[in-house]
Amino acid sequence: xxxxxxxxxxxxxxxxxxxxxxxxxxxxxxxxxxxxxxxxxxxxxxxxxxxxxxxxxxxxxxxxxxxxxxxxxxxxxxxxxxxxxxxxxxxxxxxxxxxxxxxxxxxxxxxxxxxxxxxxxxxxxxxxxxxxxxxxxxxxxxxxxxxxxxxxxxxxxxxxxxxxxxxxxxxxxxxxxxxxxxxxxxxxxxxxxxxxxxxxxxxxxxxxxxxxxxxxxxxxxxxxxxxxxxxxxxxxxxxxxxxxxxxxxxxxxxxxxxxxxxxxxxxx
Numbered sequence: 001x002x003x004x005x006x007x008x009x010x011x012x013x014x015x016x017x018x019x020x021x022x023x024x025x026x027x028x029x030x031x032x033x034x035x036x037x038x039x040x041x042x043x044x045x046x047x048x049x050x051x052x053x054x055x056x057x058x059x060x061x062x063x064x065x066x067x068x069x070x071x072x073x074x075x076x077x078x079x080x081x082x083x084x085x086x087x088x089x090x091x092x093x094x095x096x097x098x099x100x101x102x103x104x105x106x107x108x109x110x111x112x113x114x115x116x117x118x119x120x121x122x123x124x125x126x127x128x129x130x131x132x133x134x135x136x137x138x139x140x141x142x143x144x145x146x147x148x149x150x151x152x153x154x155x156x157x158x159x160x161x162x163x164x165x166x167x168x169x170x171x172x173x174x175x176x177x178x179x180x181x182x183x184x185x186x187x188x189x190x191x192x193x194x195x196x197x198x199x200x201x202x203x204x205x206x207x208x209x210x211x212x213x214x215x216x217x218x219x220x221x222x223x224x225x226x227x228x229x230x231x232x233x234x235x236x237x238x239x240x241x242x243x244x245x246x247x248x249x250x251x252x253x254x255x256x257x258x259x260x261x262x263x264x265x266x267x268x
Contacts, residue, residue, distance in 0.1 A: 003061050003158055007165070014166045018125040018173045027176045027192065028233055031121050038126050040250050044116075045129035048136045056140050060161065063144040064154040073151020082153065089152035091214075093160045096146045098217040100139065101210040112257040113138075118206060119248060119256075121238045123199045124174035128165075132257060167213040171195035190215050197228045201236040205229070 052059065058066070067073045075085040104114040116132045131139075147157055171190040186194045190211050198209040208225035211217045218224035228235040241261070246252050 003059075006158070007162060010162045011165055011169075014169050015125060018169055018175065022124055022174045025176045027174050027196075028122075030174075031237075034124075037120065037122060037124075040248070040253070041120070041126035041130040043250055044131065044133075044253070045126075048129075048131060048133055051133045052136055052140060055137055056144070059140065060143045060147050061154050061157050063147045064152050064157045067148045067151050068154065072148055074149070075153065076151035085151075085153050086156040086159070089147075089150055089156035090160045090163070092150055093143070093146060093152065093157070094164070094211075094213045095217060096142065097164065097213075098211050098221075100142050101212070102221075102223065104135070105207050105210070110135075110138075115239055115242065116253050116256060118199060118239050119242050119253065120199070121243065121248070122174070123172055123196060123237055125169045125172060127199075128168040128172040132254070134257065164213055171212065186215050188215065189213065193227075193232060196232060196235070196237075197225050199237045200228050200230075201238055201240055202229065206239075 056062075068076055071077065075089065078085075080088075104110040113132045113135045116135075117127070117130055120127045120130055146152075167190060171192055172195060173192050175192055177185070177191060177193065182191050182193050185191050190209070190213065194209055194215060197205050200206055205225060205228055208223050209218050210223055215224070230236070242248075242256075247256065
């Protein structure tokens with residue numbers, strides 16, 4: 001099975017399981033119809049997939065193969081055991097994604113692009129695919145740079161990409177996990193309740209819980225927040241001042257980073 005086929009199969013498998021789970025045991029009441037939101041979120045996902053395939057045909061796995069062929073990167077210079085190179089590469093790549101995510105909130109020009117992800121007025125499995133194409137290109141460039149500098153094995157990059165996609169969908173899923181499961185699970189992984197805090201309308205909560213896969217990074221770097229102040233069932237999601245139908249349309253989201261911010265007169 002080719003790398004793109006394997007990733008696609010994993011994506012649709014995890015997506016289907018979580019979508020059914022959301023329908024059977026939702027965590028919150030929806031504020032918008034699924035048809036409206038899913039058409040936009042999945043439309044952005046399709047556009048991003050096309051952009052990345054055109055801009056980076058070999059993607060991060062191809063970069064790892066190129067680095068190995070040319071003996072670039074740390075693990076292509078060291079005689080490290082394969083298991084150590086694979087595990088270390090996955091950990092470093094996850095930390096790199098955490099760092100990039102945190103920077104996208106701190107740097108104003110990156111936030112203008114990243115905030116599209118936070119403008120979703122509900123959060124579910126499709127929110128994990130909702131990003132601006134500019135951010136996707138920047139993210140891939142950053143990931144390729146880390147892969148080449150690290151000399152990460154191609155298999156480690158492939159495993160990480162699959163884990164990252166699955167973890168992103170899981171952490172955004174609109175599913176109900178009993179506290180007895182959520183509490184111990186979030187000691188290792190980012191759970192839906194943990195990540196939902198990150199989508200709060202309160203900026204201090206938005207600027208927390210940046211991790212995608214391993215929750216340890218938020219605890220280690222002081223960005224962990226256990227619960228939202230308003231409770232999971234009643235907390236407001238999205239960004240203040242970016243809630244009108246025009247702003248949240250497909251075209252509005254794509255053009256948003258390049259427009260001057262102006263007060264909105266109608267709410268969605």
